[in-house]
Amino acid sequence: MPRHKRTNNNTHRTPSHSKGVKAGGSFLSRMLGHIPIWWSVAGGVAMVSLYCFLLYHFFVNPYSFQWKAIYGETTYPPSYTIRGIDVSHYQERINWHRLCRTNMGTDPVSFVIIKATEGISLKDSYFDENFSQARANGFVRGAYHFMTPDVTAREQAQFFISCVNLVPGDLPPVLDIEDERKWLASGKNKADIQCMAKEWLDAVEQHYGVKPIVYSGYRFRRDILDAPCFDAYPFWMAHYYVSQPATDITWSFWQHTDCGKLDGIRGPVDCNVFNGDDDAFEELLIK
Numbered sequence: 001m002p003r004h005k006r007t008n009n010n011t012h013r014t015p016s017h018s019k020g021v022k023a024g025g026s027f028l029s030r031m032l033g034h035i036p037i038w039w040s041v042a043g044g045v046a047m048v049s050l051y052c053f054l055l056y057h058f059f060v061n062p063y064s065f066q067w068k069a070i071y072g073e074t075t076y077p078p079s080y081t082i083r084g085i086d087v088s089h090y091q092e093r094i095n096w097h098r099l100c101r102t103n104m105g106t107d108p109v110s111f112v113i114i115k116a117t118e119g120i121s122l123k124d125s126y127f128d129e130n131f132s133q134a135r136a137n138g139f140v141r142g143a144y145h146f147m148t149p150d151v152t153a154r155e156q157a158q159f160f161i162s163c164v165n166l167v168p169g170d171l172p173p174v175l176d177i178e179d180e181r182k183w184l185a186s187g188k189n190k191a192d193i194q195c196m197a198k199e200w201l202d203a204v205e206q207h208y209g210v211k212p213i214v215y216s217g218y219r220f221r222r223d224i225l226d227a228p229c230f231d232a233y234p235f236w237m238a239h240y241y242v243s244q245p246a247t248d249i250t251w252s253f254w255q256h257t258d259c260g261k262l263d264g265i266r267g268p269v270d271c272n273v274f275n276g277d278d279d280a281f282e283e284l285l286i287k
Contacts, residue, residue: 074104074259076107076271076273080107080275081277082111082274082278083105083107083111083272083274084273085111085272086113086114086115086255087112087113087114087265087269087270088115089115089124091265091266092126092267093129094264094265095264096133096137098264099137099262100139101263102263102264110140111139111140111142111171112134112141113141113143113171113174113272114127114142114143115143115144115146117146117156117160118146119146119148119156120155120158121159140281140285142172142173143171144175144176144215145160145173145175145200147177147196147200149183149186152196152199153196153199153200153203157199157203158203160173161203161207161208166286168285168287170286172211172212172234172286173210173213174215175212175214175215176215176216177215177216178215178217180220180224194224194225197214197230201233208286210286211233212233213235213252214233214234215237215238217237218237218239221237222248222249234253234284235249235251235253236251236253236255237251237253237254238255239255240255240257240258253272254272254275255271256271257271
């Protein structure tokens with residue numbers, strides 16, 4: 001009998017609980033029923049509009065230059081008239097006759113900086129052809145060395161010098177030093193990196209009689225090459241997908257995209273601007 005009573009009590013409470021839910025549901029339904037339908041529509045539209053605004057503000061607009069590059073639209077920063085590219089074997093064989101007739105936006109291609117060497121054994125397979133053709137087709141030309149951490153800076157400088165014959169009218173030699181993680185993973189610390197870069201720059205400057213250009217990403221220059229001695233060199237900054245490069249570092253060249261598309265070159269190419277007028281550009285060239 002006691003078991004039977006407990007069963008009856010449990011059975012009795014369950015309907016009561018269900019009635020509470022139904023009563024609550026009925027109350028909510030009555031409350032919602034008093035809201036005008038146009039309020040509901042306006043609220044929904046407002047929520048969708050807010051979502052779209054936040055999506056554009058935080059995820060689309062800050063990266064608009066990147067989206068354009070991804071979908072094949074190269075944006076050329078305004079207010080600069082001296083524009084150029086940098087090339088290597090990645091561009092394969094260039095049609096120089098077509099390239100010299102193409103524009104970057106409304107401006108012609110003024111200069112071409114060409115990869116020459118890497119480390120102490122890698123000479124770019126297209127360097128000699130590109131270096132010769134650039135001059136023959138009326139471009140101001142330059143050459144760069146990609147520095148690696150596994151061999152001495154002096155050996156790398158000598159290798160570059162043995163491969164590159166710069167003449168009056170050319171851009172100064174360029175040291176390409178980048179990728180902080182690669183350098184640190186090799187066992188080099190910040191002081192080591194600075195010493196290697198300065199040793200290469202000194203050796204090359206002594207040979208060519210002109211201060212070299214330093215190429216690097218914005219953060220590498222800011223965080224690694226932050227010693228005052230590097231302020232004496234023209235800086236070529238890689239800073240992609242922004243309307244203007246960082247202003248806390250003085251720069252001479254800005255590599256603003258790696259997704260440029262120009263007639264005469266297969267695939268994407270790096271695009272650059274010079275930060276100055278014709279007189280400043282001429283002053284930079286080897287005399």
